[in-house]
Amino acid sequence: MASHNAFSQSQEKEFIEIDPWTKTQGSGFLNPPYGLPSKYEKDVVRVIPSPPPTFLTASRTPLQNLHGIITPNGLVFERHHAGIPDINPDQHRLAIHGLVDRPLIFSMEDIMRFPSESRIYFLECSGNSAAELKKASNQSVQQIHGLLSCCEWTGVRLSTILQECGVRPEAKWVLAEGADGAGMTRSIPISKVLDDALLVYAQNGERLRPEQGYPLRLFLPGYEGNMSIKWLRRIKLGTEPWQTREETAAYTDLRSDGKALQFTFPMEVKSVITSPSGLMKLKSTGFYEITGFAWSGNGKIRRVEVSTDGGATWGVAALQEPVLDKALVRFRFPWIWNGNPAVIMSRAIDTSGEVQPSMDSVLKAKSANTFYHNNAIQPWRIAANGEVTNGR
Amino acid sequence: MASHNAFSQSQEKEFIEIDPWTKTQGSGFLNPPYGLPSKYEKDVVRVIPSPPPTFLTASRTPLQNLHGIITPNGLVFERHHAGIPDINPDQHRLAIHGLVDRPLIFSMEDIMRFPSESRIYFLECSGNSAAELKKASNQSVQQIHGLLSCCEWTGVRLSTILQECGVRPEAKWVLAEGADGAGMTRSIPISKVLDDALLVYAQNGERLRPEQGYPLRLFLPGYEGNMSIKWLRRIKLGTEPWQTREETAAYTDLRSDGKALQFTFPMEVKSVITSPSGLMKLKSTGFYEITGFAWSGNGKIRRVEVSTDGGATWGVAALQEPVLDKALVRFRFPWIWNGNPAVIMSRAIDTSGEVQPSMDSVLKAKSANTFYHNNAIQPWRIAANGEVTNGR
Numbered sequence: 203m204a205s206h207n208a209f210s211q212s213q214e215k216e217f218i219e220i221d222p223w224t225k226t227q228g229s230g231f232l233n234p235p236y237g238l239p240s241k242y243e244k245d246v247v248r249v250i251p252s253p254p255p256t257f258l259t260a261s262r263t264p265l266q267n268l269h270g271i272i273t274p275n276g277l278v279f280e281r282h283h284a285g286i287p288d289i290n291p292d293q294h295r296l297a298i299h300g301l302v303d304r305p306l307i308f309s310m311e312d313i314m315r316f317p318s319e320s321r322i323y324f325l326e327c328s329g330n331s332a333a334e335l336k337k338a339s340n341q342s343v344q345q346i347h348g349l350l351s352c353c354e355w356t357g358v359r360l361s362t363i364l365q366e367c368g369v370r371p372e373a374k375w376v377l378a379e380g381a382d383g384a385g386m387t388r389s390i391p392i393s394k395v396l397d398d399a400l401l402v403y404a405q406n407g408e409r410l411r412p413e414q415g416y417p418l419r420l421f422l423p424g425y426e427g428n429m430s431i432k433w434l435r436r437i438k439l440g441t442e443p444w445q446t447r448e449e450t451a452a453y454t455d456l457r458s459d460g461k462a463l464q465f466t467f468p469m470e471v472k473s474v475i476t477s478p479s480g481l482m483k484l485k486s487t488g489f490y491e492i493t494g495f496a497w498s499g500n501g502k503i504r505r506v507e508v509s510t511d512g513g514a515t516w517g518v519a520a521l522q523e524p525v526l527d528k529a530l531v532r533f534r535f536p537w538i539w540n541g542n543p544a545v546i547m548s549r550a551i552d553t554s555g556e557v558q559p560s561m562d563s564v565l566k567a568k569s570a571n572t573f574y575h576n577n578a579i580q581p582w583r584i585a586a587n588g589e590v591t592n593g594r
Numbered sequence: 595m596a597s598h599n600a601f602s603q604s605q606e607k608e609f610i611e612i613d614p615w616t617k618t619q620g621s622g623f624l625n626p627p628y629g630l631p632s633k634y635e636k637d638v639v640r641v642i643p644s645p646p647p648t649f650l651t652a653s654r655t656p657l658q659n660l661h662g663i664i665t666p667n668g669l670v671f672e673r674h675h676a677g678i679p680d681i682n683p684d685q686h687r688l689a690i691h692g693l694v695d696r697p698l699i700f701s702m703e704d705i706m707r708f709p710s711e712s713r714i715y716f717l718e719c720s721g722n723s724a725a726e727l728k729k730a731s732n733q734s735v736q737q738i739h740g741l742l743s744c745c746e747w748t749g750v751r752l753s754t755i756l757q758e759c760g761v762r763p764e765a766k767w768v769l770a771e772g773a774d775g776a777g778m779t780r781s782i783p784i785s786k787v788l789d790d791a792l793l794v795y796a797q798n799g800e801r802l803r804p805e806q807g808y809p810l811r812l813f814l815p816g817y818e819g820n821m822s823i824k825w826l827r828r829i830k831l832g833t834e835p836w837q838t839r840e841e842t843a844a845y846t847d848l849r850s851d852g853k854a855l856q857f858t859f860p861m862e863v864k865s866v867i868t869s870p871s872g873l874m875k876l877k878s879t880g881f882y883e884i885t886g887f888a889w890s891g892n893g894k895i896r897r898v899e900v901s902t903d904g905g906a907t908w909g910v911a912a913l914q915e916p917v918l919d920k921a922l923v924r925f926r927f928p929w930i931w932n933g934n935p936a937v938i939m940s941r942a943i944d945t946s947g948e949v950q951p952s953m954d955s956v957l958k959a960k961s962a963n964t965f966y967h968n969n970a971i972q973p974w975r976i977a978a979n980g981e982v983t984n985g986r
Contacts, residue, residue, distance in 0.1 A: 209691065213699045217689050221681070221827070224773045228677025231653055232804060235639040237668040239628065240808045242683050243801050247627035261623055269748035269796035270712030274667055276629040277800065285620025289613070291634055297609050299601065307605045317883050320662030320914050320924055356661035381616045404661035406798065408669065409635050412624060416632045435616070491709050522712050524916045532712055 239276075248277055249344055259283070260327070262348025265476045265495070271322070271522070271530045273351035275406050280413045281327050281349065283448075284383030287433055291417035294381070296401070300438035303368030310417050313401060316358040321400070321423070322529045324352045324497045326469045328426035328453060328574040335565070335576050338594035343479035346592075347580065350495070352530035355421050357402035360395050360437070369396075373439040377446075378420050381435035388429045389443035390422065394467070398423050401434065424499030424528040425467045426574070428453055458569035468499035471558050472577035473506055473533070473550035484539060484588035492519075492535040498552035502527050505551045508535040512545035512581065512593075513560075519548065539584070545593045547581040561594060631668075640669055641736055651675070652719070654740025657868045657887070663714070663914070663922045665743035667798050672805045673719050673741065675840075676775030679825055683809035686773070688793070692830035695760030702809050705793060708750040713792070713815070714921045716744045716889045718861045720818035720845060720966040727957070727968050730986035735871040738984070739972065742887070744922035747813050749794035752787050752829070761788075765831040769838075770812050773827035780821045781835035782814065786859070790815050793826065816891030816920040817859045818966070820845055850961035860891035863950050864969035865898055865925070865942035876931060876980035884911075884927040890944035894919050897943045900927040904937035904973065904985075905952075911940065931976070937985045939973040953986060 209217050232238070239246065248261035261280040263273055291310050299305035327349035333339055334346060369392070376395045380386035390399070400421040403410060410416040415432030422430050428448060443449065443465070454462035473496035478484060492510070496503045502525055507516040519533035533548065550558045559567070561578040568575075581593030601609055624630070631638065640653035653672040655665055683702050691697035719741035725731055726738060761784070768787045772778035782791070792813040795802060802808040807824030814822050820840060835841065835857070846854035865888035870876060884902070888895045894917055899908040911925035925940065942950045951959070953970040960967075973985030 207695065207697065209689075209697045209699070213689075213697070216687060216699055217691070221685065221773055223679035223681050223825075224775060224777065224827070226679075227775050228674065228679040230677060231640075231642060231672065232678060235642075235653075236631065237640075237670070237803050237805065239667075239800060240683075240802075240804045242808075246800060248623075248629075250623060250627075261627075267801075268799045269710070269801075270746040270799055272664060272746045272799040274798050274800045275631075278629070280623065282620065285622060286624060287615035287618075287620040289615050291632075293613065295608060297601075297605075299609070305601050305605070307601070307608055315881060315883075317926060317928060318661070318885070322916075354662040354664045381613055383616060383619050385616065406666050407660045407662055407664040408631060408638060408666045409659075409661075410632075411629050412632045413629065416634075433615075435613070489707060491707075493710075524714075524918065526916065534709060536709060 248279065249348070260349065262344050263351050264344045265348055265350065266343050266479050266482070268476065271352050271532050272406060273353060275353070275408065275411050278351040278353060278411070278414060279327070279349050281427065282382065282413070283386050286413050287382045289381060289417060289433060294417050296418060296434060296437065298363065298367045298437045300440050301370040301373035302439055303370065306367050308363070310403070313358055313363070313418065314403060316362050318356055318358055319400065320354055320356040322352065322354045322526050323421065323423045324350065324528060324530045325427050325430065326350045328428060328469070331576040332573050334578070335572055338592045340480065340592050342481045343474060343476050346480065347474050353405040354407065355400060355402045356404035357400040357421060360399040360401055363401060369439060372441055375440050375443050377438040377440065377444050378431040378434060379436040380431045381433040386431055386448060387444070387446040388431060388448055389446065390429060392439070394422060394425070424469060426453065426469055429467065453574060455574055456569065456571035458571065466575060470575065470577045471498040471500065471550050471552040471556045472496070473548040473558055474580045475546060475548050475582060478546070478584065478590045479582055480590055480592055482590045484584060484590070487539050487541040490537050490539055492537050492546060494533060494548055495530045496533055496548070496550035497530050498550065498556065499528060500556060501553040503531040503550055504553050506533040507549045508546065510537055510544055510546050513547060516549065541586060543586050544584045545581050546584065547579050547593065549579055640671065641740070652741065654736050655743050656736045657740055657742065658735050658871050658874070660868065663744050663924050664798060665745060667745070667800065667803050670743040670745060670803070670806060671719070671741050673819065674774065674805070675778050678805050679774045681773060681809060681825060686809050688810060688826060688829065690755065690759045690829045692832050693762040693765035694831055695762065698759050700755065702795070705750055705755070705810065706795060708754050710748055710750055711792065712746055712748040714744065714746045714918050715813065715815045716742065716920060716922045717819050717822065718742045720820060720861065723968040724965050726970070727964055730984045732872065732984050734873045735866060735868050738872065739866050745797040746799065747792060747794045748796035749792040749813060752791040752793050755793060761831060764833055767832050767835050769830040769832065769836050770823040770826060771828040772823045773825040778823055778840060779836070779838040780823060780840055781838065782821060784831070786814060786817070816861060818845065818861055821859065845966060847966055848961065848963035850963065858967060862967065862969045863890040863892065863942050863944040863948045864888070865940040865950055866972045867938060867940050867974060870938070870976065870982045871974055872982055872984055874982045876976060876982070879931050879933040882929050882931055884929050884938060886925060886940055887922045888925055888940070888942035889922050890942065890948065891920060892948060893945040895923040895942055896945050898925040899941045900938065902929055902936055902938050905939060908941065933978060935978050936976045937973050938976065939971050939985065941971055
């Protein structure tokens with residue numbers, strides 16, 4: 203109909219009016235020469251605990267504001283054990299010793315001469331989502347699950363460098379030590395090191411950020427974040443784990459019998475809806491794209507299922523290509539909200555066949571002492587007024 | 595031998611000495627809460643012309659400092675026609691009119707309610723590498739080829755939004771207009787629009803940077819950069835191209851007979867070695883990984899070949915996975931430099947079968963008036979002292 207082929211009167215007015223920013227010359231290059239987000243996005247930042255503890259130790263990624271699978275470097279979560287060291291890359295060295303034929307010390311220039319690889323991998327702290335094991339909190343997805351990011355990491359295979367040193371056949375474990383004040387140190391099975399461990403010097407195209415281990419970090423795809431030692435200064439090969447502080451006093455899973463499960467390395471299959479999510483508000487009924495992330499330290503994501511009725515029925519979400527090994531996968535699920543209260547949740551299945559568990563099964567499987575490795579399904583409750591809260 | 599299993603005396607000293615940054619508590623979260631690169635990377639920035647013209651119009655990506663395929667947002671090249679407008683996203687509108695059943699005006703909130711997609715695509719200015727057509731310059735790969743970047747772009751398919759408006763069957767061309775002071779405007783065939791055009795609101799996980807079109811830009815995968823209209827405010831559907839300033843007075847390929855070739859949209863198959871590249875210096879003989887980018891506006895990269903003897907013989911480079919449609923592809927080629935002068939170059943072949951041409955064939959095929967669309971092979975000359983210069 204001809205009458206349809208015209209703007210409404212109010213639209214016509216809006217259409218004809220030229221915005222003020224179109225009537226003037228815009229600004230030149232925004233300073234500094236290294237760009238920054240728009241001033242209108244000033245709230246899209248990492249959050250730190252409030253009130254901040256004496257020693258600030260973690261900041262969280264605004265998952266609810268992310269799009270796609272890449273986390274921009276300015277928003278990648280942080281976890282330090284003794285703050286961020288200020289390392290001059292020209293003076294930084296990596297020493298490799300222990301059960302090798304030729305102990306060697308490498309400068310950054312030495313390391314970067316070797317063949318490199320670039321891979322998109324997720325990074326998750328083993329303590330991510332941990333507080334939920336004690337008590338459901340009414341917070342944002344950033345506060346609850348924000349110790350999670352995904353970048354394109356570039357580095358040299360540790361196996362390539364170890365070849366230069368000559369690995370002795372009796373070497374079964376590898377010690378990695380950071381140059382931070384904590385001397386952060388972990389033991390890693392040599393099978394993982396020879397499989398896919400990277401000496402990473404760049405993330406998302408540019409050199410590592412200081413808080414991410416500049417100038418050099420270890421990266422263990424799919425393993426709990428703290429093992430990807432930042433500010434890497436030393437690699438030692440031995441026959442057994444070293445039983446360091448960070449694998450005895452911390453990062454173990456205490457069971458109800460008082461014994462601790464040690465060396466639970468891979469981050470198990472998990473997913474979370476980032477929109478709609480905690481503290482958001484749906485302004486009206488109608489179409490919404492439910493979206494979020496799925497990932498697994500054991501391989502690729504095979505399927506993500508979404509429920510909008512509290513788990514009674516499930517549909518299959520679309521996975522955004524490329525679906526990469528040990529990377530965040532963006533899923534999308536179309537939904538029409540009719541205005542009734544609803545509980546939405548996602549459940550991931552990986553190529554190893556593992557299914558993301560409910561919080562009930564996680565709590566049943568783990569003891570009350572459990573702190574790490576919470577990969578439970580996260581339900582979000584949507585009230586009739588559109589307010590979104592933790593659905594547990 | 596046992597004697598091999600020990601550091602040399604100087605290495606032993608280096609090994610035992612603990613660096614100063616390991617002896618102290620590091621810093622807390624670096625400010626601002628939105629992170630920045632290390633101070634030691636202060637030279638890794640976009641470059642602008644020197645001396646800067648009255649109206650700054652372009653900055654270039656430091657390709658020689660990139661790793662992997664993602665260009666971090668702070669380093670993505672810029673090209674403005676009237677500076678960067680300061681747009682309040684809450685006030686920004688997109689109008690769609692012309693040959694549609696229902697002309698509509700959308701707010702950013704309206705647009706972001708639609709189903710989204712995320713894709714990794716390159717973006718290249720049609721004037722990239724243009725100066726080389728006139729005269730070989732002894733500059734860096736950033737100065738010569740830096741109007742090139744690659745990001746993960748997130749947005750809504752323009753075809754989805756057009757469905758809301760109802761496209762009339764006689765509509766064959768689409769006009770896209772920017773809200774900058776230039777009112778940057780281009781005509782696009784509707785086939786491309788319905789195929790894969792995106793209304794992009796995010797890049798590399800976060801909202802668009804101001805200089806990239808915040809809050810909304812068009813994105814035409816594989817097409818010359820200027821057509822992906824930034825600060826998008828208006829879409830009109832019609833039967834013929836509008837013959838705007840930017841497709842008549844500019845962005846046409848002037849032939850020797852005085853006629854201009856118009857609407858040469860896709861950026862043809864191309865590659866460039868970014869390391870070693872112009873103005874670098876090889877410090878010693880021995881192993882180097884030759885690396886760079888390949889891309890094609892017509893599809894995927896099928897193969898990249900590298901020559902280290904000025905084009906006499908070629909080897910096949912390794913392509914870093916994932917190899918994505920219309921995205922930068924990172925290639926790597928192992929090389930041992932024996933200290934003799936050498937000329938290295940790369941040549942890309944895409945899935946449409948097109949082979950990147952030599953500069954001679956480009957100059958032969960185009961007229962002396964040609965300025966845009968230079969996809970010629972870039973040779974780099976390595977002198978006996980290791981200095982790298984333009985090899986033409």
